[in-house]
Amino acid sequence: MASMSSYESNINKVNESPVDRVFMFVNAAVLLVITIVILLPLIFIVSASFSSAEAVIAGKVTLWPVDFSLLGYETIFEHKKVWNGFANSLFYTYFGTIFNVIMTIIAAYPLSRNDLVGRRFITIAFIFTMLFNGGLIPTYMVVRHLGLLNTRWAMILPTGIGVFNLLITISFFRTTIPPELVEAARIDGANDFRIFGSIVLPLARPIIAVLVLFYAVNHWNSYFQALIYLKDQDLFPLQIVLREILIENSIDASMLIDIEDLIVREGLRELLKYSLIVVASVPVLLIYPFVQKHFVKGMMIGSVK
């Protein structure tokens, strides 16, 4: 941290050369363009969600809401499936993330210690599952025989650890917690649990923030697990409901379609499309500021060894 701030103050002292200035200008211009490219669709979605469906269909909405309307949001409020899904997604994300982070940390720390017997083998065993797995149906059978099918546990337990995240975490511990520190603690009379609780965990805050973000976003966006393990509509996460409403149903041409069905589905889709996207994105947007300061630091971890 110290070296970074002195680096910044150095920049301020030295006069910028013309080349540097050009560089900074181009840099700013490019970033501005990228920002606009990313920001415009977001603004459009928010504006469209506050516009009437007719205006959106007619393509009248560009930047600001046209025919201001809250109908989309009102419909969502009345839509039991959506709220139910929203609550479920929050539940899975909250508890799933806690579970993931705990599992990952307690697996990663021992594996980062050189004095763990069989460390190599265990690590390889973890990595093995990253490359090979039993496939959909065997996994389904396992979940079924464990009695997890159609329970909330099925959304939390089967993906306890993301191996990629585990590797990042191991690498973090390796680089930030030198063996000397552990030795010093031991000399002071701390056992391994004490070392883990009093020294490692407090130092692990950046990586925990990163893990929280990764896992939470993953849980929030996941739908496949729900799709195969859950049958009870009351347990469905938001993503399943979103897909049901938003994705243009592909029409099987040889089948008969009822016009009424077509109208109702199209109408619902148009009405809810943008407000649903907003509702579904807000929680993730809300997490980010809280972990962001750790995130930048944590992401760099493991990149330099």
Next chain:
Amino acid sequence: MSKKTLLMALLLLLLALPLTASAQDMVSGPGEFPIVEEPITLNILMLGHAIVEDFSTNTFTNWYSERTGINLNFGIAPPNEAQEVLNLTIASGDLPDIIVGFNVDPSTLALFGPQGLFLPLSGLIEEHGHYIHEVFETSPQVRPLITSPDGEIYGLPQVNECYHCFYSQRAWINSDWLENVGMDVPQTTEEFVDVLTAFKEQDANGNGDPDDEIPLAAAITGWNPTIDGFLLNPFVFSEFTGQNPGPNRYFEMNDGVITENVTSEGYREGLRYLQRLFSLGLFGEESFTQPMDQIKQQVEGGDAPTIGVVISGAHPNFANIGGDRWKKYIAVPSLEGPTGLRQAPFNPWGVGSGQCTINSRTENPVAAFKWCDGLYDRETTLRSVFGIPQWEMAEGEAGQWQWAEEGEPSLGGEEFPSIWRRLSTFGSLQNVHWAQRGPSYRPNHLRLGEVRRDDAAGLEVVLYEETKVNYEPYARDIEDLIPPLAFTTAQAAEVTDLRLGINDYVAQMTAEFVLGRQDIDAGWDNFVATLESLGINRVAEIYQAAYDAQYGG
């Protein structure tokens, strides 16, 4: 107690044993309700629906449970992933008592039925069926269509004889535009070119700008939306199109013989025609890539629509039914080709297969069957599809339908006496009916026996009348239509595999030919050779074999 009485008691007990055992399946006679005296519960896997709030608390669910004495324990599958959930359920062997609403296709039924996964139903139909017999009698096409190659029936259908859906390959032309350029609805391919050219050159939409008109547009999503569907039929029989093209696309049957027609001279002529339209600038490249939503924006946007002709099954696809502009789009009849060929593809089956299958290991097979059977009853069908009848509503509240009164005009005119009247306008999210999930029976006379209305729901009237005048007269002979085929496992695997390659290749080459990136005549031999190497003749062979096996060709 003497020994004798004890013995008697024991004997009685023994006699009673088989009785109690069969009490499990003690059910009412055919067509009688409730089905069971003591309420039972069936596990049901139901395909979800975006507009049904909750099947387990649904008004129809409650009503039917009361009527039958059978309670349901619902599992719901998300509708976009129907096939995945079904496959997983079958592969895991973890079947519920009944699977409802899935449209399990004939090949799946033919594969897993004989393996003992699904209960064979023909015995139950004979012995306990009631409403299903009415279906078979009134709609004789149904029984052969749901019978597997081994002669058994493993899944009960949904029958929906939707007259206008039979001819869903349609195109719609803006009547204001026709008026503005002073022309009539085109009847032949040449007149069609003339009209489109006029649209292009003049200020057809009347907004003062002669250059903002797109004469013709097609899309890749929606109901029969593609450019190479409706417009090929004046040249060659072209089946239903879209993201999931009809199974028989690129094939046709004449006198019981199935052949491919994509390498035929007619097809090539059709491609030439499309190429001509494109090179005249009558439709744009985007017709090969855009989703229907894009067309909707151009129809609904601005001060006037900018599209003259849309290829699509029906208006909700490309216009906002709540608005007014859709009413301006009238049907372009099946066009007459240069050889005098004029035909409308025709899909008269109206049968969704496998809407109700029963687990062969269920404890209550007869009750489960009777539960499905009861759904074909007329009133039950109207309740499950449309909702609550008016007479059950409190004063001042609107139900969804009621019986018609004497002499009310029907949708189908004189021929079809009116039966019922729809009261709801098209709603959205609801919890009173099943939104067409599961078995139901809507024969032609019921659909056309709806009381005629001219308000927002009048779309049904428009579609009926346009179809009657513009498409039905040109319907292809029913004898020359390939009916839905049930394949054996090996056949199904092979067909799926080959079709994938063929469909992709034809779609790609159609675009290349029409957009002029490849010359149709120079590239034709190569096109034909590639299709042959992709196994198009093999597919025809398999279709023929399946057809012969099922319909005794």
